Amino acid sequence: MSIALFVLRRLGRGVFTIWFAVTVTFLLLRLLPGDPALAVASPNMTEETRAALLTQYGLDQPLIIQYFIYLGRLVTGDLGTSFTQSIPVVDVLLQRLPWTLVLTASALVLTVLLGIPLGVLAASRRGKAMDRFVQILGVTGQSLFVPSVGIALLLLFGLWLRWLPIGGAYDDAVYGVAWYGSVLQHLLLPALSLTLIQLGSYVLTVRATLIDALGDDYVTLAKANGLSPRRILWKHALRNALLPATTLIGLQLGFLVGGAVLTETVFAYPGIGRGIYEAVTQLDFPVLQGAFLLLAVTVVVANMLTDIVYGFLDPRVKTA
Template structure:
């Protein structure tokens, strides 16, 4: 398979996935209990004024017509107008997006920086107490529930010890260097919560792939040539073990995005996830649709880029 065809196929799958996500989101939101008209129309309005307002937002149209009009606006880059805030959805999302990017990027970096050494440590001591301990920690991490971890961290380090703030993204009324310190201190608990959730699967994957790499023939040859175990582990085996770990980074982004919705809600962090929670309670369809579209594009783009990158790192993928 040529490189161009390989890339085009991956991009085509990504676009199809985004369309599917947009369609499912549009239909599911219409199944939510409650009347979305209440978000834009006051109960004290006259019927004529109410009908005019619903017509302005397209809520008086049949479902299929609303769907076609929605897709048409999407192709023009128009995500609609928020029911409750009466401002473009894009403005609402762009105000919250930097906080979600900061949270997920921090959690992802911490997961990789901590996960790789732990995985290497467990693989290099296979069968020993240290290996078993790391495996227990990894399995425990996989079974944790995001809100539960967040609530425990809030109770211990926020309320009881008072080491970190218990909500928000920064302290009001501070500027300059103090503002950046405030942002970092508010970031610690949400980022730690997401990291603890993702760390287990990354450590276990890193351990398993590295153990497989250490059993390959080139490792045996390297030992026969007199290379030190440390050099074989870090320079040769780890390089091949990082290929599956690279794929996992892209896949984990999807879990991080999903976990961010719950984490931001627990910590009242003003990102996209918190915005989704607020939009659900207010039946703000345009904001929900825009937020889910943004998250879907982010996850699909990351997975597609990871897939393409892995194809270049391992030529066998392009020919399979």
């Protein structure tokens, strides 16, 4: 299969996935209990004013008409207007997106920086106490629940020890360098929560792939040539073992985005996830649809790029 056809197939699959996510989200939101008209119209309004508002937001149309109107606006980049804030959904998302990007990027970097050394440590001591300890940590990390971890960290470091803030993204009335320090302090607990959730699977993946790499013929040849075990481990075996681990980073981005929704809710962090929680409680359909679309596009693009990069790194994928 040619590289161009390989990329086109991945792009086509990504576009279909985004359309499917948009459609499912649109339909599921309409199944939520409650009347979205209450978010737009006040009980004290006259019937004429209420009807005009519902017409303005398209809530008086049949469901199928609302769906095609939504798709038509979506193609032009119009995500609608927030029911509760009366501003474009794009503006609502742009206000929150930087915080979610900072949170997920921090968690991803921490996962890699901690996961690779722990995976190498376990693989290089296979069958020993350190290896078993790392495996236990990895399996335990995979079984953790995001809100439980967040609440535990919040109680320990925020309420009992009082080392770190328990919510928000920064302190009010703080400026200059102190503002960046405040942002970092507020970021630590949410980022650590996401890292602990993702770290287990990443460590176990690095360990497993590195053990396989250490059993390959080129490692035996390197040993026969007198290379030091440290050089073989870090320069030769780890380089090949990191290919699946690199792919896992892209796949984990989807889990990080999903985990950010829960983490931001626990820590009242003003990102997209917190915005989704607030929009659900207010039945703000346009904000929910825009947020889910943004998350879906992020996950699909990350997985698609990972798939394409893996195809370039490993030509066997393109011919599979």
